[in-house]
Structures are given as structure tokens and as C-alpha cells.
Amino acid sequence: MLQLKKAGSQALENLRSEGNFPPVWQSMEELETYANDSVSRFLDERFKVSKELGGNSLLPELIDRLLRTSDKEYMDSGTLSEAKKLELVQALDRQNHKMQLYPRYVTLLLSLLEEVATREKRNVSVLELASGSGGLALALAEEAQRKNLPVSVTGSDIVPKFIEEGNRQAAEKKLPVKFQLINAFSLPQFPEGSFDLMVISQSLHHFTPGQLAIMIAQSAQHTTTAFVGIDGYRSILLAGGVPLMASIQGIPSFALDGLTSARKFYSELELDIIAEIATGKREHTVACSWPLSILTVRFDGTTHA
Numbered sequence: 001m002l003q004l005k006k007a008g009s010q011a012l013e014n015l016r017s018e019g020n021f022p023p024v025w026q027s028m029e030e031l032e033t034y035a036n037d038s039v040s041r042f043l044d045e046r047f048k049v050s051k052e053l054g055g056n057s058l059l060p061e062l063i064d065r066l067l068r069t070s071d072k073e074y075m076d077s078g079t080l081s082e083a084k085k086l087e088l089v090q091a092l093d094r095q096n097h098k099m100q101l102y103p104r105y106v107t108l109l110l111s112l113l114e115e116v117a118t119r120e121k122r123n124v125s126v127l128e129l130a131s132g133s134g135g136l137a138l139a140l141a142e143e144a145q146r147k148n149l150p151v152s153v154t155g156s157d158i159v160p161k162f163i164e165e166g167n168r169q170a171a172e173k174k175l176p177v178k179f180q181l182i183n184a185f186s187l188p189q190f191p192e193g194s195f196d197l198m199v200i201s202q203s204l205h206h207f208t209p210g211q212l213a214i215m216i217a218q219s220a221q222h223t224t225t226a227f228v229g230i231d232g233y234r235s236i237l238l239a240g241g242v243p244l245m246a247s248i249q250g251i252p253s254f255a256l257d258g259l260t261s262a263r264k265f266y267s268e269l270e271l272d273i274i275a276e277i278a279t280g281k282r283e284h285t286v287a288c289s290w291p292l293s294i295l296t297v298r299f300d301g302t303t304h305a
């Protein structure tokens with residue numbers, strides 16, 4: 001209901017026909033500004049189109065506008081201690097295990113990694129951004145090891161305690177995973193082609209359109225094959241379901257973060273717009289694998305996901 005594909009497609013077409021989409025950028029600062037402005041112009045235009053279409057389009061548009069928020073998740077608060085942040089990402093990790101999300105992400109990513117390993121006949125490397133508890137990085141390395149696939153994984157986050165905890169777990173499990181302190185939209189100067197795959201899960205909504213666009217553009221510089229962004233599917237069902245599921249653990253701030261997150265999930269068309277501005281191309285896919293949205297941007301000329 002909150003994808004608003006009909007009004008959204010018309011709105012995007014209107015922006016294209018006005019000749020100011022996609023904007024061409026020269027620097028990361030420009031990219032950030034243009035991506036933020038474009039998504040905001042798109043949403044304004046979609047509102048106009050929804051009003052013209054009326055009824056079936058206007059009601060979801062109004063609900064979407066009511067739900068939207070730019071509030072930060074509690075876990076991103078600058079005043080929260082790292083120990084409290086760790087409690088929250090560990091709660092998320094438990095939820096991911098309970099919902100069997102890691103095996104789904106791992107299956108999706110392994111098919112890409114197998115493709116690279118077969119093509120390149122060498123060790124394949126993955127950088128995970130905003131990896132939180134490190135659950136996905138560890139699960140991916142574990143499954144690759146089980147399949148004898150030569151994969152090394154670097155997890156990263158902006159919270160030092162997560163890096164410490166991730167490295168402790170990797171050493172304990174003897175897995176080829178290291179965790180590094182990295183701001184997801186200001187990557188260090190890695191040598192070109194340092195990674196084959198860059199991935200970010202359940203975190204796209206923590207970033208503005210401009211920050212996401214920078215992430216994708218930086219990924220294009222550092223990654224041989226693809227950027228994969230996985231997040232919740234923007235929908236009414238998840239706006240209620242995510243906080244409800246999160247509340248089971250009895251941690252009020254975690255349940256509140258669930259609600260804030262679901263209010264911020266990007267629609268498929270917004271992800272589409274951000275990827276197109278970042279790459280200047282339309283060689284990406286945005287797919288729904290309920291309850292997830294999966295953005296795949298290929299850098300190796302392959303157009304399918």
C-alpha cells in the first residue's frame with residue numbers, strides 16, 4: 001500500500017520530462033545534495049499526481065505522508081552509551097536469528113560470491129557496511145567455509161564496541177572475518193577493486209538519500225562486482241508488524257526503534273532514484289522478496305540481479 005507505484009511512476013516520468021532528472025554530479029557533496037533534493041522533489045510530485053488521481057491513490061499517499069519521519073533511531077543517538085547500543089544490536093541479532101533472516105541473506109549473497117569465485121578463480125572478498133552485531137558477516141563466512149568457497153569478509157560499523165565484539169566472536173569461531181571501524185558514507189581510500197561485493201543489511205533507512213547515494217558511488221570505486229542493499233519493504237503491514245515483533249523482547253527502546261525504522265523504510269522507487277543518481281545509469285534492480293526490498297547495483301556490466 002505504501003509503495004504507490006502508479007502515482008510514483010507518473011511522478012518520475014514528469015521529473016524526467018522536465019529534463020532535470022537524473023542530475024549529473026561532479027563531487028560527493030554535489031551527489032549528496034542532488035540525491036536529497038531529487039527524492040524530496042519526487043515525493044512532492046507524487047503527492048501532486050496522487051491528488052490528481054484521487055481515491056485509491058490519494059488515501060495511501062496521505063497515510064504515507066503521515067507515517068514518514070526523519071527521527072533518528074534510538075540506537076543512533078549520540079548520547080546513548082556504546083554498551084546500551086550493543087544491547088540493542090544484540091536484540092536485533094536475536095530477532096534476525098528467530099526470523100531466519102540470516103540464511104535468506106546468506107543464500108542471496110552466496111549466489112553472487114559463487115559467480116565471482118567461478119569467474120575469477122581466486123579468493124572473493126566482501127565488505128559489509130553498518131554490520132551492527134556482526135551476525136550476517138559471521139553467518140556468511142561460516143556458510144562459505146562449509147561450502148569450501150574461498151571468501152573473506154570484512155564487517156564494519158561506526159560504533160567501536162561493535163567492532164571489538166565482532167572481532168572477539170570471529171576469533172572465537174575461527175572464521176575469516178575481521179571487523180573494522182568505518183563510516184559507511186565516508187570510506188577510507190581502499191586500493192581500487194579491494195572488494196568484490198559490498199553489502200548493507202537492515203540499515204538503508206538509517207541513512208539519508210544523499211548518504212546512500214554516496215555509499216553506492218563509493219562502492220562503484222572499490223568493488224568489482226556489486227553493491228547489495230537489503231532492507232524492510234515499505235508497507236502498512238510492516239509499519240505495524242516490525243514494532244510488534246520487536247516488542248516481544250520486552251525492551252521498550254528496541255520496540256520504538258522498530259516503529260521508527262518501519263516509518264523510514266524506503267519505497268522501491270526511492271531506492272531506484274537514489275541508485276540511478278549515484279551511478280548515472282539504470283543498471284540496477286530493486287526487487288521485493290517479502291518482507292524485504294533488495295537493491296542490487298552491478299558494476300561488472302551484468303544487468304540481471
Ligand SMILES: C[S@@+](CC[C@H](N)C(=O)[O-])C[C@H]1O[C@@H](n2cnc3c(N)ncnc32)[C@H](O)[C@@H]1O
Nearest residue numbers: 092130131132157158159182183184201202203
Ligand atoms: C539497524 S542496525 C543494523 C545492524 C545490522 N546490519 C543488522 O542487520 O543487524 C543499523 C546499524 O547502522 C550503524 N550505523 C549508523 N550510522 C552509521 C554510519 N555512519 N556508518 C556505519 N554504520 C552506521 C549502527 O551503528 C547500527 O549498527
